[in-house]
Amino acid sequence: xxxTTQPNSMESNEEEPVHxxxxxxxxxxxxxxxxxxxxxxxxxxxVIHGLTSNVNNRMASLAIAEDRKSSTLILHRATLRDAAxxxxxLRGTNAGGTSYGKLTxxxxxxxxxxx
Amino acid sequence: EPEVTQTxxxxxxxMGQEVILRCVPISxxxxxxxxxxxxxxxxxxxxxxxxxxxxEKSEIFDDQFSVERPDGSNxxxxxxxxxxxxxxxxxxxxxxxxxxxxxxxxxxxxxVL
Numbered sequence: 001x002x003x004t005t006q007p008n009s010m011e012s013n014e015e016e017p018v019h020x021x022x023x024x025x026x027x028x029x030x031x032x033x034x035x036x037x038x039x040x041x042x043x044x045x046x047v048i049h050g051l052t053s054n055v056n057n058r059m060a061s062l063a064i065a066e067d068r069k070s071s072t073l074i075l076h077r078a079t080l081r082d083a084a085x086x087x088x089x090l091r092g093t094n095a096g097g098t099s100y101g102k103l104t105x106x107x108x109x110x111x112x113x114x115x
Numbered sequence: 116e117p118e119v120t121q122t123x124x125x126x127x128x129x130m131g132q133e134v135i136l137r138c139v140p141i142s143x144x145x146x147x148x149x150x151x152x153x154x155x156x157x158x159x160x161x162x163x164x165x166x167x168x169x170x171e172k173s174e175i176f177d178d179q180f181s182v183e184r185p186d187g188s189n190x191x192x193x194x195x196x197x198x199x200x201x202x203x204x205x206x207x208x209x210x211x212x213x214x215x216x217x218x219x220x221x222x223x224x225x226x227v228l
Contacts, residue, residue, distance in 0.1 A: 043206045043219030044158060101146055101213040102171055105158040
């Protein structure tokens with residue numbers, strides 16, 4: 001699996017936007033960029049994913065660089081509940097377009113949200 | 116909203132004993148996974164399961180580990196002879212397809228004494 005690089009930790013204040021970066025310079029053309037997060041003492045939770053275009057959902061936005069070598073997860077207004085470890089994961093596909101099912105987690109970014 | 120459930124939430128066992136960790140995936144999902152997370156470390160993939168057989172497994176998933184879907188709802192992970200280093204959180208996950216989002220359960224904390 002292609003490797004991702006994320007900062008070890010970031011801090012934010014409540015109700016402010018948070019931009020969590022991820023570098024994936026060895027990404028291949030068929031790799032999807034997935035973000036999961038893990039709240040304290042819980043299992044990982046899906047946040048968002050994309051391939052080339054920016055994506056929005058109710059939880060967050062994903063901005064993908066034009067060359068796809070980096071991406072940014074955007075939390076528009078951080079809440080205390082958003083304090084978690086955020087994982088940027090590349091999910092590859094084989095020649096037939098089928099994803100390799102497993103998720104390969106790195107160390108992620110520990111996000112601290114201050115009241 | 117449907118969710119993945121796991122039992123027990125905490126299992127304490129003696130080294131060398133067998134343990135079975137249980138998971139109930141989301142009902143219309145076809146792909147099932149086990150991951151583990153040793154305290155303070157990253158989440159590691161163990162095994163994926165589809166159509167009643169293992170589709171992929173990691174180096175961690177050796178002969179001491181097995182998985183089974185004994186009925187239409189449960190998905191189990193068995194460790195035949197536990198070691199101290201098996202102490203970890205074990206997460207079950209499921210997805211509708213191999214490309215779909217994976218939904219994780221709350222985990223079972225396994226403590227091997």
